[in-house]
Amino acid sequence: MKIDVDHVAKLARLGLTEEEKKLYGGQLARILDYAETLNNLKTEGIEPTTHAIPMKNVMREDAVHPFGDPAAIMANAPQEESGMFLVPRIVE
Amino acid sequence: MKNDLCKKTAHELSSLLKKGEISSVEIVDSVFSRIEAAEDKVKAFVSLNRDRAIEAARAADKLIKSGDNTDPLCGIPVAIKDNMCTRGIATTCSSKILANYLPPYNAEVVDRLSAIGVPFPGKTNLDEFAMGSSTENSGFHSTRNPWDLKAVPGGSSGGSAAAVAADETIAALGSDTGGSIRQPAAFCGVVGLKPTYGRVSRYGLVAFASSLDQIGPITKDVTDAALIMNAIAGYDAKDSTSVNVPVPDYRSVLVNNAKKFRIGIISELVGKGIDEDVKNAVKEAARVLEKLGAIVEEVSLPTFEYACPTYYIIAPAEASSNLARYDGVKFGHRSKEAPDLLTMYYNTRREGFGAEVKRRIMIGTYVLSAGYYDAYYLKALKARTLIKNDFNKAFERFDALISPTAPSVAFKAGEKVSDPLAMYLSDIATIPINLAGVPAISLPCGFSNGLPVGLQMIGEAFAEEKLFQLAYTYEQNTEWHKRKPSL
């Protein structure tokens, strides 16, 4: 099983070193090979389960309840300016 | 001896507190003396906060003295796994990427325990972002098994389980996605319960795999687990997957009676791949239950063979999405080498995440990516249905199912780190339970070479009462829960 480790790392925004790519590439291949044992399980006509306990229509009333402490959220900002989160140049 | 208070259970301490014979401050003091003596060896905690705990203990003592009808857990210290948000207190998930993160809010379970007067001695160690079965994946340090300091405590709630086993806390909270409460409880010889999915609010639990995660108690005995469940279980409007079903008084169902309980011992989990000692301990437990009036039969759940591959597609897929937010923009670590956004993302996540987390993000991203979704993710969701059906069928015949909690006792540190697949396969007994969303409890049932063996009892969704009764009965008719490691 050949996985395009580069592509997957890009999608996941993970900066891997060449060594890591080799190591993970091998490990991932083994794990995914193992995952393929699922192919032996017959699932035609079987509905997928996304929620273990089936529920529906969970909603809340449209009412405003202010959080009350936005400063505590801003306090974790790695970089901030004028009350906003600062990020570096977006386009290369 | 006031110093020995830390060795007692929550319910024992609760009666002493109510009688006025001891104070919560004395309990916290005893716990911290024990931490001082043992923590160098066990390393169960990521952070400790004695001052805060003493403050909470003082407040609890006031409450108890005032004669108000206080909860049995009032004044009893409970340690919190470091993937549950505690406002203003570092919540790291044992990851470098959140090393300095101070949540602006409390997890719902933390609020509920706080409200009844529970002091928190500290946050316990875990495999990074709860991904692992040995706590060796912690971004900070490994935790040791109090029964054998060369062995792992299990994972991912290894810190919580070790702390309880070592009396460094009276009780603890853990989280369980594929066995992360039950397996470390088994390895450390304590009790661990994963409730029915939706029984306990996930609000404030840092998500690993949203459709599988649940918070639950890790305690010295079954009664303590019932007390914690009484305090934390129940509907929370902030969690859309929280089920609005009334919470019974779990303590009231703790009767010593297993008569006519129909118990199925899962044949797939007492055969190949399970250690002899573990198999024998569980079979012996089955005999004990039979002597107590239960009817034990073997039952086969054939789709169990597919539980691990199913889990190791679904869990990483959800995780890859849940962990995307750790990007250096809003909180946590941001790489110093960040000339542009893209580089910032790459470097921040490279520097901040450990190997196992990176692996799982990669797997998850891959199985969700264009062209692979149907073959992997969708297929796994269908397999999940079949596994759930197996459980439903079994529960038509049985009140509870039993099995070993893990295929072996605690393995040596370093033994499995280089083989991720081997590590994954050791979750075979616990994973199917998370996929089906049913509750399960692990309690000690024997020893092998001085290391505890765990017995897993599995119940139907929202039938924790039956589990508690069965577990309590077994416990009261055996002595395993009274043994302590000689640290």
Next chain:
Amino acid sequence: MSKYGTVIGLETHAQLLTESKMFCSCSTKFGAKPNTNICPVCTGQPGVLPVLNKRAVALAIKTAIALNCRIEKMSIFARKNYFYPDNPKDYQISQYELPLATGGHLEIVVEGVKRRIGITRIHLEEDAGKLVHKGAARIMGAGESLVDFNRAGTPLMEIVTEPDIRSPLEAKVFMETLQHLLQFIGVCDAKMEEGSLRCDANISLRPAGETKFGTKTEVKNMNSFRAVWKALEAEEKRHAEVLDEGGKIAQETRFFDDINETTIGMRSKEYAHDYRYFPEPDLVPIEPEPAWVEEIKRTLGELPEKRKERFVKELGLPEADAEILISTPALSDYFEACVKTYSKPKIAANWIMGDLTAYLNANGLTIDRIGLTPGKLAEMLEMIDKGTISGKSAKTILVEMLKTGKTVHDIVKEQGLTQISDEGELIKIVEEVIKQNPKQVEEFKSGKETVIMFLVGQVMKASKGRAKADRAQELLRKKLI
């Protein structure tokens, strides 16, 4: 351009008029200081969970009904995974495989021709935060950027059309018609310049008569109806030029440059978007109860187009008048209420569209905020019909009614504005005017016809508008023979 046929599909986003955000209880109010309408949920803190806003679902269902869509028995939320600083969780909660509604249509009228544009789907999702780029007006060339999460989590409704639109002008009209409908049913402010209604377009050309679609490009950054029109015209022209030269259209995203009215290709070093959609595990499916959908349908009332039709067919209004009267629900409600007690719809329409609207505009008022009830207006119109007051004095009376809220009866009594019905009184005024204006009288007598209007005007002035103009003219002519 008739060498090619143009095919356009639109993807629109409308901000729903809810008090709180889609998945948390923060306020959606615009204009707050940056990062003040935020909470752990909408900033994607570790451990938080979304809880769905019921009103957002109701408004989307209302829209779906108004657009003739099928409300799906079950719809689910999905995660759309991509990394961007204004996306707090680095995934957006949206809907993918099972949207809220499918298969509807909106009828538009383009240059007199009725066209039916298909609606593929309507679904719910959350808005992102806002990015402010430092050092440049736009993202290209900016140094750092700043993120404000006040907007993050605002409920959005995405409405996607079938590729049924056949010209840039049609696209513009579609957006205008959609805006009117969304405003009319009260689900969205729908102002493109404010961003409460947004649109991206897909456009392709194909040889005239060809049924297969050509290669399409996506057009973004159209911030007004005019921009939609001009952007698509420019892109249409560009496609034609490329095809004329025998070239192939590159499938890409193009940004509208509103200064030069052209489209600019994105320097696509951009990674291909693989959103890795999967069902949102933190939310459970929506299965709208039929009783709930019925209740929402009832609040919908009569849609503007139907109302317009009724005004024309049943009340005999000219189409242009009906068009104006349906511009807001309040206005059409007012008109309807008025003609319930007053029998001449055209007259009522004239007064409402004319003097009444002029007063509202001049004083910054809306028709639902005035003390002049439709019933009171009807009374006044009846008085004009009866001849109790003149049309001219009615104009001032109307203003007085609006200012004070008094009825026409009260004002007429107070100010003695009853139209002169006593001939004697009128004759006296006419004689006075003749006496006061000898020059004009002479002019009239010597054949200058038009001067009679000046004299009539003088009679109206002297009678404070209470004179009946044509009777005044009759009397003048009689006296001046």
